[in-house]
Amino acid sequence: MGIKILTEHINVPGIETLEVYRKHGGYRSVEKAIKTMTPDEVVEEVKTSGLRGRGGAGFPAGMKWSFLAKPEGVPRYLVCNADESEPGTFKDRVFMEKNPHALIEGMITSSYALGANTSYIYIRGELLFILRILEKAIAEAYAAGLLGKNILGSGYDLDLHVAPGGGAYICGEETALLESLEGKRGNPRNKPPFPAVKGLFQSPTVVNNVETIASVPWIVNNSGAEYAKIGVGRSTGTKLISASGNINRPGVYEIELGVPVEEFIYSDEYCGGIWKGKQLKAVVPGGSSVPILPADLIMKTATGEQRLMTYESLSDGGFVSGSMLGSGAFIVFDEDQCIVRNTWNYARFYHHESCGQCSPCREGTGWMERVLHRIEHGHGHQQDIDLLVSVAKQIEGNTICPLGDAAAWPVASAIRHFREEFEWHIKHPQEATAPGAVYRGQLAAATV
């Protein structure tokens, strides 16, 4: 049992109310920051903590904050990215649903640090029911003087609003999110200028993930140095992991960064092993965008080191033999799962979600989907495999936003690690398209 920074009180009955939340130490960071610290001191603590963006990119949060431009007389904004849409990721939804005040506390303390007087939580439109939960909690916070004018008598003012999206994965990209928040299509913006200079309504803006913001109160209460002691190396603190797929105990787990992957999969504290007594085939460790790894490479790096749940360990070996921690969406595949079918499913997702602005992504995602569809349905050609690799390569790095990369990586990595399975589909279309058919040739070698 590691330390619980985000979820210690998440199952306390009534924690969604201000009264119970405060009884368990809630909103202490607001008082401490506003009454005893300058905004810059809060930023310094977050820098010292080593906290990295929890939405997927893992960029140091304190550094992102320090980039915020502060021209005289121009409002600054903090926008919380609650557009959680990366397949496999559901940590923010569960967190906000159960403990809305924890996010609101983080928003107030972080807004104070950044000098924002209006902040927004942009939540994906499918989660309107959580928007209601957040709005109820926000109303309680206003009534208690934690939001609005002159918070706790300090002279600091903050308004906090929740804004819904309308169903678009791309709006998780921060500049698309800002466009959407302005009532437009979610087309990502060209950068520079970065949001820190010209963001929401052309004003300096910081966009942070729910989990990142919710980690700030603990850092303010206990110091950045204390936070940095948790975890391993540059992977400091704790991380919410959304565990899904063919495991006994799917759900959201808060781990201290550094837990061995093997322990995470097989321990009854976490995933509880592969369901129905089956064998592990593969894992996508950080959300659908990150490279898939076969069983042997998820347990150990190519050099034989034990793989850990950290940013560095999961990416050890680069894209040749590694993957990424990403958003912490840990998707587990058992021996009965077909990699070709899954890759086609993901390709369809990215094609569906491409905003259509950049040609390589708009055309390439559709092309990959169609080629994978024909392989999966027994009409593939041997040259299709290299064609997919080539299309993926031509998308990667050639688009305004990372959706192109996110579409290319799952395809490229599936072929890199499961090429035999693709070849088998093409060589044996009848066998491969029979109901429930799965290629098992690579499994014995790939299983540890």
Added chain:
Amino acid sequence: MIKDAFKFSDKALAEIQRYISHYPEGRQKSALLPALHVAQAENNGWVSPEAMDAIAEILNIQPIEVYEVATFYTMFNLKPVGKHVLEVCRTGPCCLRGADQMIETFKQKLNIEEGETTADGMFTLKPVECLASCGTGPMLQVRETYYENLDSEEAVDQFIEMMRNKEVETPEWAK
């Protein structure tokens, strides 16, 4: 042909005004997505061209600005739909737990294809992408409620039976 203008209820208008008040002056267009959600809830689950024109008037923007946004986001239905729109998740993690079978079962039981509405107007089957509920898949959404772990024929049967007798949800602001 001149069609009747769309009329929002007072509660709906108040809800849209509440959102407008969240944004700086001159940035009322920001309330467009919330307004589309309100319109959809007011108009039997879909957004008609007349409703979009009404939104344009309220927000003081051009109708095209509403159309281009309504057509970008997948939650807005631009054609009439059934009483209950079953938004079934078809994305990878749910498929690992049987989403393909769940969708097949719905097609069989309701005798419709994806995107279609049953003859009695009760159900529309709408496949959607990941709904951030991967630990409890296969799952689907109807209005503001998630229905999870629909991993057997019995679970689907029970769900359909339950929905047949269920009234459409009233959103918080309309109560």
